[in-house]
Amino acid sequence: MSRRLTSPARVTVLGTGSWGTTFGKILADGGADVTMWARRPELAREIAKQHRNSDYLPGVQLPPNLTATSNLAEALRGAQQVFIAVPSQTLRDNLVAIRPFLEPETIVVSLMKGVEKRSGLRMSEVIRQGLEIDPTRIAVASGPNLALEIAREQPTAAVISSVSLETAQAVALLARNRYFRTFVNTDVIGTEFGGVLKNLIAVAIGIVDGVGYGENTKASIITRGLVEMTDFAVAQGAQAETLSGLAGLGDLIATCQSPLSRNNTAGRLLGQGYSFSAVVKQMQQTAEGLASVAPVLELARSIGVEMPIVEQVKQVLDGTLDPKDIAPHLTTDSDEPQGERINDDAEAPGGGVVWRSIKRAFDQLRDGGRSPRGD
């Protein structure tokens, strides 16, 4: 009988909220030795000694090969891969603390689904700036991954993406087990924006749910929302197929359907008539969509992409649109019936996304050479 001679990989997860802790369990159940970093020493103690995180994952038993500390240097020592799951708006400050302790070969993986409010940057871009490491050492994970379902070992899948296929594969090999299956791609822009944008559509779904509208409204918003997501992401340099994959459509379905989703929940409260500030006060956990909506719309406007559903979410957040007036059909100022695909030109070769990208690139050149951002 052959025996495994190699020692388990040593990995670190920064952030012990619902997703960080669940991802730690995924990695540990896949065979890695996992160290979690918690800000609060008492939470680190609960995870290390009782193998529980009762605040975020009540009733879930964590594996014995998962431990925790509140000492960042200790958490990062010897880590082959580091996974980060803190609220997106806190990432930059956390990177300042991480940087001195990061070892030269360590791969850094973002588990987050937001954009930085003040810069509009994706999390992998903030990591690249904050740690000054090569993009080939950075990966992102995304997909239909509601933490509590996975913590209960209900099977699901995700995508690991990096500009380096080798890096994506190395991460995917560790981040998998009997209930968590990982695929790989090199479309970091599409994978990250899929996770960011589906949150905004999930807020819209929550709003109409809160108002009391039914399945037609929701299906229309999901379908039109996917068009907006794809149009925006492709204009940023993503591949359209990524948005129809796990990190796009897959996550959109999970988040829009589940009461476990914090973005969906925040939307529902808005639809029930609570103000934005009242919703923020009630939310115990991170709802990334609330902070991402403004920077996403700013980016969309700067590249000439229409996002009517996301615009309406912003108006509801700002208190300038009555939630009951949110509608999937408010897609244009024009009285003319539109093609189903936004900005679609029925005469265009191939129609849809590709044509729009070419047209947009042409318009941007004409408008002074602003071009879609590469990764």
Ligand SMILES: NC(=O)C1=CN([C@@H]2O[C@H](COP(=O)(O)OP(=O)(O)OC[C@H]3O[C@@H](n4cnc5c(N)ncnc54)[C@H](O)[C@@H]3O)[C@@H](O)[C@H]2O)C=CC1
């Ligand atoms: N919960 C889920 O199902 C999933 C969440 N995500 C993403 O993971 C990221 C983290 O979300 P969750 O773990 O769900 O949030 P959470 O609200 O459950 O936990 C956030 C964690 O960050 C910590 N934290 C708060 N402020 C901090 C700071 N300034 N510095 C360091 N740590 C801080 C909190 O103490 C907590 O441990 C988000 O970007 C979210 O979109 C992605 C996939 C699934």
Ligand SMILES: O=C(CO)COP(=O)(O)O
């Ligand atoms: O990203 C998620 C599921 O894939 C979690 O969604 P919420 O952040 O809305 O809870």
